[in-house]
Amino acid sequence: MAHTDDRGPIVVGVDxxxxxxxxxxxxxxxxxxxxxxxxxxxxxxxxxxxxxxxxGHPSWEDWNDDLHTAGDHTLKExxxxxxxxxxxxxxxxxLAEGDPVWVLRExxxxxxxxxxxxxxxxxxxxxxxxxxxxxxxxxxxSCPVVVLPAPEQVTRRPPYFVVxxxxxxxxxxxxxxxxxxxxxxxxxxxxLYAWHPPVLDIFDERRAVEECxxxxxETVAGRSAAHPEVELHREVVRGHPVxxxxxxxxxxxxxxxxxxxxxxxxxxxxxxxSQGVLHHARCPVITVPRGRDQ
Numbered sequence: 616m617a618h619t620d621d622r623g624p625i626v627v628g629v630d631x632x633x634x635x636x637x638x639x640x641x642x643x644x645x646x647x648x649x650x651x652x653x654x655x656x657x658x659x660x661x662x663x664x665x666x667x668x669x670x671g672h673p674s675w676e677d678w679n680d681d682l683h684t685a686g687d688h689t690l691k692e693x694x695x696x697x698x699x700x701x702x703x704x705x706x707x708x709x710l711a712e713g714d715p716v717w718v719l720r721e722x723x724x725x726x727x728x729x730x731x732x733x734x735x736x737x738x739x740x741x742x743x744x745x746x747x748x749x750x751x752x753x754x755x756x757s758c759p760v761v762v763l764p765a766p767e768q769v770t771r772r773p774p775y776f777v778v779x780x781x782x783x784x785x786x787x788x789x790x791x792x793x794x795x796x797x798x799x800x801x802x803x804x805x806x807l808y809a810w811h812p813p814v815l816d817i818f819d820e821r822r823a824v825e826e827c828x829x830x831x832x833e834t835v836a837g838r839s840a841a842h843p844e845v846e847l848h849r850e851v852v853r854g855h856p857v858x859x860x861x862x863x864x865x866x867x868x869x870x871x872x873x874x875x876x877x878x879x880x881x882x883x884x885x886x887x888x889s890q891g892v893l894h895h896a897r898c899p900v901i902t903v904p905r906g907r908d909q
Contacts, residue, residue, distance in 0.1 A: 785873030
């Protein structure tokens with residue numbers, strides 16, 4: 616299918632393991648729904664210590680040749696997978712040398728969104744293993760990032776998306792994206808404000824809950840008019856945002872959160888609710904960053 620507008624492609628990181636196709640399948644389906652081209656990216660890093668092609672000590676040239684051969688094969692198989700799943704999607708492959716995070720960050724500059732897989736590594740491995748790209752990628756790109764769990768979870772019927780709301784403009788951008796996705800999927804939206812009361816503090820609980828409801832209503836106002844086909848549920852839930860959101864989204868089509876928000880989602884990205892849901896959610900997590908609407 617010819618690409619007829621100036622929107623950027625959906626970029627998906629390709630895993631060399633042919634059994635790990637969850638992210639690739641999700642990205643192909645999304646490209647088909649949004650009528651966007653799909654760019655498949657396979658990044659090759661530096662030689663692994665102890666690498667021995669055919670049992671001998673490698674020269675740099677041997678390593679480079681072997682790596683390119685394997686990478687080309689991986690991309691050809693991945694493109695064939697997409698073409699067989701959605702023949703109308705314009706799919707292309709990019710074989711790049713370098714750290715996967717850096718390569719995907721560069722491609723994200725002109726992308727509509729980036730899609731990667733996640734294998735629920737420990738916090739230490741997620742931050743320090745070069746193969747784990749989700750957290751550092753989300754921290755630095757200016758387009759939505761979709762992180763897919765493995766294996767793919769079973770969604771509940773009727774289908775729904777969960778979106779975290781904290782009253783900030785960034786959570787409003789997340790709500791917009793959640794409605795877009797729900798409209799494309801024939802799903803409903805559960806907009807959640809996770810209310811976490813302060814410890815050892817005296818306050819009016821009833822008034823606090825009313826303020827949460829007011830912020831939630833203001834944030835989602837007007838979306839139903841723009842997407843009348845999308846059913847909306849608004850909920851204020853007491854508890855830590857990570858626990859509230861991950862539990863609510865367990866059987867969902869996806870959990871949508873803004874990044875660099877405030878209030879219930881305050882703090883910098885690393886160490887925040889955004890990172891918490893990336894580590895703990897068992898559904899697709901979609902992060903919508905600052906400046907997405909620009």
